[in-house]
Amino acid sequence: MNIFAAIINGLRELWANKIRSLLSMSGIILGVAALIAMVTVVQGMMGGFRKFVELQGGIEKISIAKDDLPKEQEHLSALSVGITMRDVKAIEVGAPLVRYIAPEIRAGWERITRPGNEMNTRVTGVTPDWLPVNKRKLATGRFIADLDLLQKTNVAVLGAYTADVLFTEHEDPIGQTIKIRGTQFVIVGVLEPVEPPGQPSRGNQRRGSRSGINRWMNNDIYIPLQTAISRYTGNDTLTTLNVSVAKAEDVIYAVPQIENILIQTHDGLQDFSINTNETMLAEFQKTEASFTFSLGGVAGISLFVGAIGIMNVMLASINERIREIGVRKAIGARGSDIFFQFLAEAGVISCLGGIIGLGVSFGIIFAMNMILSNALPDAATSTVKPVIMLAGLAFSMGVGLLAGIYPAVRAAKLDPIEALRYE
Amino acid sequence: MTKPVTNAAAGSSLVTIKDLRKTYIMGDEQVHALDGVDLTIDRGEFLAVLGPSGSGKSTLMHILGFMDKATSGKISFEGEDVSRISASRRAWYRANRVGFIFQAFNLLPRLSVLENVLLPMRYSRSKIHDAKARAEQAIARVDMTHRIHHRPSQLSGGERQRVAIARSIVNQPGIILADEPTGNLDSKNVGRILDLLDSLLVEGLTVIMVTHDLGVADHARRIISMRDGKVQEDRRR
Numbered sequence: 001m002n003i004f005a006a007i008i009n010g011l012r013e014l015w016a017n018k019i020r021s022l023l024s025m026s027g028i029i030l031g032v033a034a035l036i037a038m039v040t041v042v043q044g045m046m047g048g049f050r051k052f053v054e055l056q057g058g059i060e061k062i063s064i065a066k067d068d069l070p071k072e073q074e075h076l077s078a079l080s081v082g083i084t085m086r087d088v089k090a091i092e093v094g095a096p097l098v099r100y101i102a103p104e105i106r107a108g109w110e111r112i113t114r115p116g117n118e119m120n121t122r123v124t125g126v127t128p129d130w131l132p133v134n135k136r137k138l139a140t141g142r143f144i145a146d147l148d149l150l151q152k153t154n155v156a157v158l159g160a161y162t163a164d165v166l167f168t169e170h171e172d173p174i175g176q177t178i179k180i181r182g183t184q185f186v187i188v189g190v191l192e193p194v195e196p197p198g199q200p201s202r203g204n205q206r207r208g209s210r211s212g213i214n215r216w217m218n219n220d221i222y223i224p225l226q227t228a229i230s231r232y233t234g235n236d237t238l239t240t241l242n243v244s245v246a247k248a249e250d251v252i253y254a255v256p257q258i259e260n261i262l263i264q265t266h267d268g269l270q271d272f273s274i275n276t277n278e279t280m281l282a283e284f285q286k287t288e289a290s291f292t293f294s295l296g297g298v299a300g301i302s303l304f305v306g307a308i309g310i311m312n313v314m315l316a317s318i319n320e321r322i323r324e325i326g327v328r329k330a331i332g333a334r335g336s337d338i339f340f341q342f343l344a345e346a347g348v349i350s351c352l353g354g355i356i357g358l359g360v361s362f363g364i365i366f367a368m369n370m371i372l373s374n375a376l377p378d379a380a381t382s383t384v385k386p387v388i389m390l391a392g393l394a395f396s397m398g399v400g401l402l403a404g405i406y407p408a409v410r411a412a413k414l415d416p417i418e419a420l421r422y423e
Numbered sequence: 424m425t426k427p428v429t430n431a432a433a434g435s436s437l438v439t440i441k442d443l444r445k446t447y448i449m450g451d452e453q454v455h456a457l458d459g460v461d462l463t464i465d466r467g468e469f470l471a472v473l474g475p476s477g478s479g480k481s482t483l484m485h486i487l488g489f490m491d492k493a494t495s496g497k498i499s500f501e502g503e504d505v506s507r508i509s510a511s512r513r514a515w516y517r518a519n520r521v522g523f524i525f526q527a528f529n530l531l532p533r534l535s536v537l538e539n540v541l542l543p544m545r546y547s548r549s550k551i552h553d554a555k556a557r558a559e560q561a562i563a564r565v566d567m568t569h570r571i572h573h574r575p576s577q578l579s580g581g582e583r584q585r586v587a588i589a590r591s592i593v594n595q596p597g598i599i600l601a602d603e604p605t606g607n608l609d610s611k612n613v614g615r616i617l618d619l620l621d622s623l624l625v626e627g628l629t630v631i632m633v634t635h636d637l638g639v640a641d642h643a644r645r646i647i648s649m650r651d652g653k654v655q656e657d658r659r660r
Contacts, residue, residue, distance in 0.1 A: 002545075005545060012533055013533070016533055323529070324531055326529075327525075327529045327530075327531060328531075328542070328546070329490075329514070329517070330488070330490060330517060330523050330525075330529070331517065331518065331523065331542060331543045331546060331590065332514055332515070332517045332518020332519065332543055332546035332547060332594075333514065333518075333546045334510070334511055334514040334546070335510065335514075337546060416490050417485055417490050417491060420525070420529070
């Protein structure tokens with residue numbers, strides 16, 4: 001008996017006992033749905049998170065910021081000056097693993113004006129290394145250069161959203177001037193837009209952006225660090241200091257290097273914190289593992305129940321069809337023919353259960369995306385990948401076939417004479 | 424009484440059985456279902472096997488039909504010693520060289536007439552390119568073409584048995600084993616089925632029929648009576 005005939009036969013049996021077959025499939029349906037939904041959602045979350053980490057500069061990035069003093073040093077708080085350019089120079093000299101060093105001074109939200117247009121945006125003083133540390137790219141023009149720092153020039157680089165709001169699509173922002181707090185700045189570059197993880201169309205767009213560029217991370221103006229110091233803050237205390245290492249593996253060695261340097265430059269005051277995206281990633285991986293284990297457990301139990309269901313229905317089916325088995329054997333079927341016939345029936349039930357489970361998983365993922373998008377508009381959404389679909393189907397098929405082996409062996413071993421006499 | 428039909432190809436032996444024994448162990452007791460049967464069946468013979476329940480006629484049929492193995496003794500089928508062949512080889516003989524007709528018809532209820540008749544070819548282990556045509560021919564042979572797509576539940580008893588005959592001949596076997604083929608039929612259909620069996624005989628087939636009905640047995644050219652696992656009488660007409 002060929003496979004095609006066995007499958008047709010399986011479908012026929014399934015159709016003849018629709019309700020019973022559907023009930024026996026329910027475990028497989030739930031198992032496959034849970035399995036696919038679990039893998040997809042966890043992958044979606046991880047993918048979104050990795051993208052988020054990448055947008056934050058990747059796992060090579062180390063962030064240094066001012067922090068509260070520990071309890072035993074609280075009485076020395078008057079001596080704490082935060083992160084300054086002195087720290088930048090010390091790290092440049094003493095931390096060979098650090099490849100790029102990007103001090104930042106946030107001047108805050110400012111009113112930006114140009115003839116016929118105005119908007120509010122963040123103004124940040126940066127150095128040339130800001131671009132590689134944050135893994136950002138220029139869409140047009142140039143970024144802040146060393147000479148801008150030396151000469152404290154009034155040049156500015158716009159975020160994509162800012163440029164989109166301030167200029168029409170026919171205008172070239174490069175060489176144009178804008179006013180920040182009344183001072184004229186020449187625009188020298190525009191950054192490429194960044195999209196938050198998730199659906200761009202669903203992001204927190206605001207009126208003003210014609211091309212639908214997301215406001216998040218794109219509504220900024222960057223000016224030379226020294227210009228920001230001289231025009232806005234008046235001192236070299238940094239808002240934050242980001243550095244990056246050449247390879248992700250260097251992070252664990254670079255962090256203690258930086259820590260030792262800062263302890264020295266801060267005269268023993270522990271008024272700083274060092275954060276890496278790696279710690280964030282590790283935390284997230286723990287969450288991912290707990291998700292995988294809990295949902296994987298549900299999927300596993302459901303598939304186990306599904307396997308029992310299939311075995312049960314196959315045994316019942318064989319009991320009902322003992323005479324048929326006898327007839328088939330009498331007209332020439334070998335034990336192996338009967339074995340494959342019943343195995344194919346189990347395979348058809350589980351495969352169909354897998355396909356229905358796949359449909360249900362789409363529903364679950366759609367519902368989860370809906371809930372997630374309402375709660376967190378910028379959150380990552382999950383889509384089912386073909387490889388996950390195939391894996392889910394293969395898994396259900398495997399479970400069904402395993403569950404079908406014992407009943408199929410029982411059917412194959414039936415004595416034809418006894419089977420023909422069975423009433 | 425109907426006149427027995429004879430076959431031109433008759434004469435050469437199809438099955439030779441020597442000292443055939445089948446013993447069942449029932450607890451401490453041994454039951455001799457066949458107790459030293461010697462028999463030669465020629466090609467083209469129409470043989471009726473008579474006997475009361477427990478006489479061994481069904482056991483003989485099962486062994487002749489390759490459904491069961493003898494405890495001892497020798498059987499040769501179409502010149503080949505088949506006394507000690509494997510289960511797989513027995514299945515091959517059932518698929519290719521033997522056709523079964525049962526009292527209860529034993530058609531598969533979920534399959535149509537055509538599908539039921541096609542079934543033995545699926546198990547024959549040889550590529551049959553014209554399977555459908557052969558099945559249709561066999562169905563036409565029993566005059567059931569008009570019911571080819573019907574299910575067994577839509578057929579009368581006589582029609583079902585005709586389909587069963589079509590199924591038994593579709594693989595062109597050497598022998599037809601009929602176990603009470605008319606047991607569930609009315610007298611009109613009995614005549615029709617016996618006529619069909621007669622016509623198979625003319626085509627060179629050998630028919631062995633187990634029956635309780637002396638009138639039906641009378642249709643055969645040779646009648647053997649069995650009792651207590653032995654051939655009590657072997658009568659040729």
